[in-house]
Amino acid sequence: MVLRGPHIWGHDGPADVLIRDGIVAEVGGTFDSSDCEVVDLSGQLLIPSLVEAHCHLDKTLYGGPWVPHSAGDTLADRIANDRDRRRELGIPDIDRIVALLERMSSFGTTHVRTHTDVDPDVGLLGIEVVEAAAERLGDRMVVQQVAFPQHGIVTNPGTEELLADAATAGVRAIGGIDPAGMDRDPVRHLDVVFGLAERFGLDLDIHLHDGGTLGAWELELIADRTAALSMGGRVAVSHAYAFGDLNDHQQDLLVDRLAHAGVAIVTGAVYSFPVPPVKKLRAAGVTVACGHDGIRDLWGPYGSGDMLERAMHLAYRSTFRSDPDIELALEAATIGGRRLLGLDPRGVEVGAPADLVAIDAGTAAEAVVTHPDHRTVIRAGRALPQRPIDVTGVEDDA
Amino acid sequence: MVLRGPHIWGHDGPADVLIRDGIVAEVGGTFDSSDCEVVDLSGQLLIPSLVEAHCHLDKTLYGGPWVPHSAGDTLADRIANDRDRRRELGIPDIDRIVALLERMSSFGTTHVRTHTDVDPDVGLLGIEVVEAAAERLGDRMVVQQVAFPQHGIVTNPGTEELLADAATAGVRAIGGIDPAGMDRDPVRHLDVVFGLAERFGLDLDIHLHDGGTLGAWELELIADRTAALSMGGRVAVSHAYAFGDLNDHQQDLLVDRLAHAGVAIVTGAVYSFPVPPVKKLRAAGVTVACGHDGIRDLWGPYGSGDMLERAMHLAYRSTFRSDPDIELALEAATIGGRRLLGLDPRGVEVGAPADLVAIDAGTAAEAVVTHPDHRTVIRAGRALPQRPIDVTGVEDDA
Numbered sequence: 001m002v003l004r005g006p007h008i009w010g011h012d013g014p015a016d017v018l019i020r021d022g023i024v025a026e027v028g029g030t031f032d033s034s035d036c037e038v039v040d041l042s043g044q045l046l047i048p049s050l051v052e053a054h055c056h057l058d059k060t061l062y063g064g065p066w067v068p069h070s071a072g073d074t075l076a077d078r079i080a081n082d083r084d085r086r087r088e089l090g091i092p093d094i095d096r097i098v099a100l101l102e103r104m105s106s107f108g109t110t111h112v113r114t115h116t117d118v119d120p121d122v123g124l125l126g127i128e129v130v131e132a133a134a135e136r137l138g139d140r141m142v143v144q145q146v147a148f149p150q151h152g153i154v155t156n157p158g159t160e161e162l163l164a165d166a167a168t169a170g171v172r173a174i175g176g177i178d179p180a181g182m183d184r185d186p187v188r189h190l191d192v193v194f195g196l197a198e199r200f201g202l203d204l205d206i207h208l209h210d211g212g213t214l215g216a217w218e219l220e221l222i223a224d225r226t227a228a229l230s231m232g233g234r235v236a237v238s239h240a241y242a243f244g245d246l247n248d249h250q251q252d253l254l255v256d257r258l259a260h261a262g263v264a265i266v267t268g269a270v271y272s273f274p275v276p277p278v279k280k281l282r283a284a285g286v287t288v289a290c291g292h293d294g295i296r297d298l299w300g301p302y303g304s305g306d307m308l309e310r311a312m313h314l315a316y317r318s319t320f321r322s323d324p325d326i327e328l329a330l331e332a333a334t335i336g337g338r339r340l341l342g343l344d345p346r347g348v349e350v351g352a353p354a355d356l357v358a359i360d361a362g363t364a365a366e367a368v369v370t371h372p373d374h375r376t377v378i379r380a381g382r383a384l385p386q387r388p389i390d391v392t393g394v395e396d397d398a
Numbered sequence: 399m400v401l402r403g404p405h406i407w408g409h410d411g412p413a414d415v416l417i418r419d420g421i422v423a424e425v426g427g428t429f430d431s432s433d434c435e436v437v438d439l440s441g442q443l444l445i446p447s448l449v450e451a452h453c454h455l456d457k458t459l460y461g462g463p464w465v466p467h468s469a470g471d472t473l474a475d476r477i478a479n480d481r482d483r484r485r486e487l488g489i490p491d492i493d494r495i496v497a498l499l500e501r502m503s504s505f506g507t508t509h510v511r512t513h514t515d516v517d518p519d520v521g522l523l524g525i526e527v528v529e530a531a532a533e534r535l536g537d538r539m540v541v542q543q544v545a546f547p548q549h550g551i552v553t554n555p556g557t558e559e560l561l562a563d564a565a566t567a568g569v570r571a572i573g574g575i576d577p578a579g580m581d582r583d584p585v586r587h588l589d590v591v592f593g594l595a596e597r598f599g600l601d602l603d604i605h606l607h608d609g610g611t612l613g614a615w616e617l618e619l620i621a622d623r624t625a626a627l628s629m630g631g632r633v634a635v636s637h638a639y640a641f642g643d644l645n646d647h648q649q650d651l652l653v654d655r656l657a658h659a660g661v662a663i664v665t666g667a668v669y670s671f672p673v674p675p676v677k678k679l680r681a682a683g684v685t686v687a688c689g690h691d692g693i694r695d696l697w698g699p700y701g702s703g704d705m706l707e708r709a710m711h712l713a714y715r716s717t718f719r720s721d722p723d724i725e726l727a728l729e730a731a732t733i734g735g736r737r738l739l740g741l742d743p744r745g746v747e748v749g750a751p752a753d754l755v756a757i758d759a760g761t762a763a764e765a766v767v768t769h770p771d772h773r774t775v776i777r778a779g780r781a782l783p784q785r786p787i788d789v790t791g792v793e794d795d796a
Contacts, residue, residue, distance in 0.1 A: 066763070071719070272717055
């Protein structure tokens with residue numbers, strides 16, 4: 001296949017791209033395209049496909065009718081509401097999950113890391129339903145599951161054993177959540193999640209909403225344990241709101257500690273919660289990835305599934321105005337996600353997998369700012385059929 | 399004209415709407431529609447048209463090619479960059495302004511308050527160009543201009559006289575900007591802007607970025623002077639970032655003071671700057687309106703012109719999750735703007751002007767969250783022709 005004439009993010013001027021056997025075979029120059037399928041992308045911007053690095057597919061109500069938010073304002077309210085209503089609403093719902101994955105795919109997302117609840121109430125049902133939903137999309141979408149103890153581990157007996165069961169059931173990573181603020185025993189919590197990750201050779205992704213000195217101290221614990229266990233490159237902290245409460249010097253020290261340990265940071269720039277210092281983190285070499293967190297679920301009604309729009313939120317909340325700054329957000333939504341998920345981190349380069357998106361924009365910064373709906377998506381070297389996109393969240397052909 | 403079958407924001411169930419002579423003549427019930435133009439809006443949500451309450455039309459680069467952001471990170475950098483580059487880029491540019499107004503209109507905005515730079519460098523050129531641009535849209539769009547001293551008054555000799563000239567040239571309001579932090583003499587700054595507003599019978603809209611105790615004290619000065627001059631209902635403070643640095647009790651005291659004085663608050667929920675406490679302000683009866691601030695200009699590359707998307711940002715940054723909370727953001731983008739601009743503040747009610755938008759959404763909260771592009775816009779009782787919307791910012795038929 002030949003992609004004819006797109007501008008390529010990071011390259012000067014338009015160039016043709018030859019794709020062979022699912023790989024980017026040539027970029028620029030002249031090559032024989034006589035037997036090739038040709039896709040005209042002149043005037044379009046070609047970027048690596050989008051990676052959703054943090055979502056909760058198992059919880060989504062996407063594609064169904066509007067469900068007004070019913071939880072109170074505290075975390076305890078939201079947890080109680082989640083437990084009470086998920087059975088009533090039939091969550092996890094394979095059709096809702098498939099609808100969301102289809103939508104993500106139409107926007108150019110090819111890889112997803114999703115955090116699936118595992119607890120004595122729901123057991124491994126979520127893991128099974130998400131896996132079945134992912135299978136329905138075939139090779140259009142790669143879904144990595146994290147076994148996620150939403151309701152605690154130390155404080156929720158039975159969860160640790162279920163996480164171990166999930167580990168043998170094909171998940172890619174073990175999750176953790178607020179070892180101090182939520183689970184009340186940070187060292188024991190980290191003992192469990194690092195222990196499971198080591199024992200089963202899995203990645204680790206800890207959701208850290210704890211703010212201030214508490215959250216910063218937990219980030220230190222996680223960095224130090226990652227370094228001690230030589231697990232650099234396999235551990236991520238999602239959210240990391242505590243960065244917002246630190247001064248510049250404190251941020252710098254913590255960024256260095258994470259960089260040396262090899263801990264990645266995942267952010268969605270959600271609501272008004274603090275956004276980690278993306279520029280500092282990238283300058284220090286920390287992997288930064290981006291994801292929606294919840295999409296249209298009992299925890300909140302927002303989220304479109306479009307990672308280019310999510311990159312806009314990340315850039316906007318980071319007060320990124322210049323093109324190079326805005327491109328840091330796009331990097332998080334593409335290359336950063338590849339790094340987090342253990343994929344080939346190269347962009348549109350010879351030898352890289354041909355997972356690509358073409359967007360009607362002149363520059364990468366413009367693509368982030370305007371995130372136009374119409375896109376050409378190439379997955380594993382094949383152009384995906386273009387689907388009507390209904391922004392109300394209900395698939396036209398569902 | 400009959401609007402057939404929409405759900406109407408705030409009403410139960412779908413109802414027909416009869417429009418006669420630019421006014422909502424009947425809502426619900428049965429009426430003779432034999433001689434009427436009928437617009438089928440079944441399955442759509444009907445809301446009052448959108449009001450852009452704070453933008454800078456004169457500065458926009460909208461509809462032209464992408465211009466990478468060129469200013470440094472400080473306010474001084476941005477001011478210097480603005481002065482240096484606006485001539486080079488031909489700002490103000492009537493075609494850019496018309497392109498943006500057309501786009502706003504296609505999204506369902508019918509009324510705009512725009513802050514136009516007035517200073518010894520640009521004189522009244524911006525005022526004239528914006529007025530000429532607005533005329534090109536005829537009665538589809540009502541544009542109210544604020545004569546805005548972007549580069550100071552006390553610190554920028556000649557500006558006060560030009561504001562007075564602008565006052566006689568048809569502007570609707572006088573602007574002010576950071577009386578302390580920027581113009582260095584808060585009492586003298588307020589003397590000038592309140593004085594001009596009183597003398598010419600104009601409204602007043604002060605941009606207050608100053609944070610912390612300084613900004614809060616300026617809000618007190620503005621409230622007290624508004625009360626002393628009985629100018630309640632004619633004075634607004636835009637941005638009011640200082641609210642973000644106050645504790646709950648301090649916020650409550652300040653909200654009361656603004657409510658009693660009749661000072662409105664305008665917010666865009668831009669970047670990561672603090673968002674005023676919308677729920678508290680509305681509970682106290684303070685008018686809250688919403689606007690983009692800059693749209694695709696030398697101050698920043700963001701902004702689409704869509705006030706429904708802007709309401710999403712306001713709701714999202716306010717961490718509004720429930721339907722009634724999210725509707726506060728929509729209220730700011732519709733009814734709140736009407737109050738600010740001195741228009742009939744009624745919604746879809748008998749006797750109210752027939753400025754309406756129909757959106758493909760089931761509920762008002764869903765309309766804010768999803769803000770779908772396709773809309774039916776009714777202005778002064780007439781359905782506007784639907785235009786192709788190109789989200790890259792370049793009008794298809796320009």
